[in-house]
Amino acid sequence: MLIVPEREIADLMTRSAAFDAVEKVFAAMASGDAYNFPVIREAIGHADALYGFKGGFDRAGLTLGLKAGGYWPNNLDQHGIINHQSTVFLFDPDTGRVRAMVGGNLLTALRTAAASSVSIRHLARDDAKVIGMIGAGHQAKFQLRAALEQRDFEKVIGWNLHPEMLPNLEEVAAEAGLPFEAVELDGIREADVIISITSSFDAILMADQVSPGTHIACMGTDTKGKQEVDPALLARATVFTDEVAQSVSIGEAQHAVAAGLIAESDITQIGAVINGTHPGRASAEEITLFDGTGVGLQDLAVAAAVVDLAVQNGVAVEVDF
Known part of the structure; x- marks a missing residue:
């Protein structure tokens, strides 16, 4: 299994790469080549947090996985970390074996910004x-x-x-x-x-x-x-x-x-x-x-792109799992 820690994301994923990944997966969704799984999002009754899972499968890109995480509104004040916390898990669609675990905080910010910028590119x-x-x-x-x-x-x-x-x-x-x-x-x-x-x-x-x-x-x-x-x-x-x-x-x-x-x-x-x-x-x-x-497929698309970049740049951590 490959691990791409949160600390490496900023040096790997650009706004341009996030835009391309999100635009491509939106196109795949509309053509029926990719689909999202039902979202689970719940108040957990602790720390005022909302926690959930978003996942999906992109047949065109052979990307399967999920993002786990949510919103902890007291994080910044009480713990000095951002309120949104998440991790992306990718799996091999041929075998079901886990392929990668990727820090999802910056990726979430980048893919959300990419989605709105895709809409501006095509609709404004x-x-x-x-x-x-x-x-x-x-x-x-x-x-x-x-x-x-x-x-x-x-x-x-x-x-x-x-x-x-x-x-x-x-x-x-x-x-x-x-x-x-x-x-x-x-x-x-x-x-x-x-x-x-x-x-x-x-x-x-x-x-x-x-x-x-x-x-x-x-x-x-x-x-x-x-x-x-x-x-x-x-x-x-x-x-x-x-x-x-x-x-x-x-x-x-x-x-x-x-x-x-x-x-x-x-x-x-x-x-x-x-x-x-x-x-x-x-x-x-x-x-x-x-x-x-x-949508979960946005997270998977940018995570898959960053894993490839991490491997190319020699910063992916490989562990036996």
């Missing part, structure tokens, strides 16, 4: 100039760095429930040589692309706070009950997702479907746009929305 207007961020935590910096590579943005605007965290966004904007402006939620109307990345259980962004032609990537809702946007916004938009079953059960679409504002059949896999079987954006005035629920 080509002339998008202003990107708006809702949320300014740890993951928001990954999201913004990846997103800024997809269009020639000229300005970053942002809102966060706790404004003292907005310097996280300003830092990334400064790295890219772009101005940053803190705005109230009504000010998000200026954005051509919006990324929401929060842990909210109540709608933050309202339907009338989004301008025609905007692309929205909703990246924070991955559990039953979570919610970042007004369900009426999904009714205004053309809705895309990583996986439809997750979108309607644990994603942002769960609320719009429950309210009868949209149906499951109104949601399209982003992989269909990548494969060219769906046209994607139909006009400059259309609002497009990507419901990024986070």
Whole structure:
């Protein structure tokens, strides 16, 4: 068995490699060559933690495995480590033997950012100039760095429930040589692309706070009950997702479907746009929305890529197991 420790990931996996892996697996999902297993995600009744498993099998890439982990909200304050903790396990699909164990913390951040940037690449207007961020935590910096590579943005605007965290966004904007402006939620109307990345259980962004032609990537809702946007916004938009079953059960679409504002059949896999079987954006005035629920196959794709890189660079640890 190969082990790729968390400490090695930053020197191995790039944003570009994560983008390629996620784009490829989304395409495989839409063509029926890859599928995810049902998600298990539970409050464990200890340390206020949410813990679960995401897995799947990619026949095209012969990648089989799962990610185990979750969210420990007290980690940063009490233990000095990030709140999201995870590990990816890969198995040989021919024999079932374990192939690799890979640190999943940075990979999770990179694959989540890659998913929203894939949606921007394929759905945002080509002339998008202003990107708006809702949320300014740890993951928001990954999201913004990846997103800024997809269009020639000229300005970053942002809102966060706790404004003292907005310097996280300003830092990334400064790295890219772009101005940053803190705005109230009504000010998000200026954005051509919006990324929401929060842990909210109540709608933050309202339907009338989004301008025609905007692309929205909703990246924070991955559990039953979570919610970042007004369900009426999904009714205004053309809705895309990583996986439809997750979108309607644990994603942002769960609320719009429950309210009868949209149906499951109104949601399209982003992989269909990548494969060219769906046209994607139909006009400059259309609002497009990507419901990024986070699928196990994303984790497996980036983990498999990093294992190959670790072997090439001689940093994979081999153990007899």
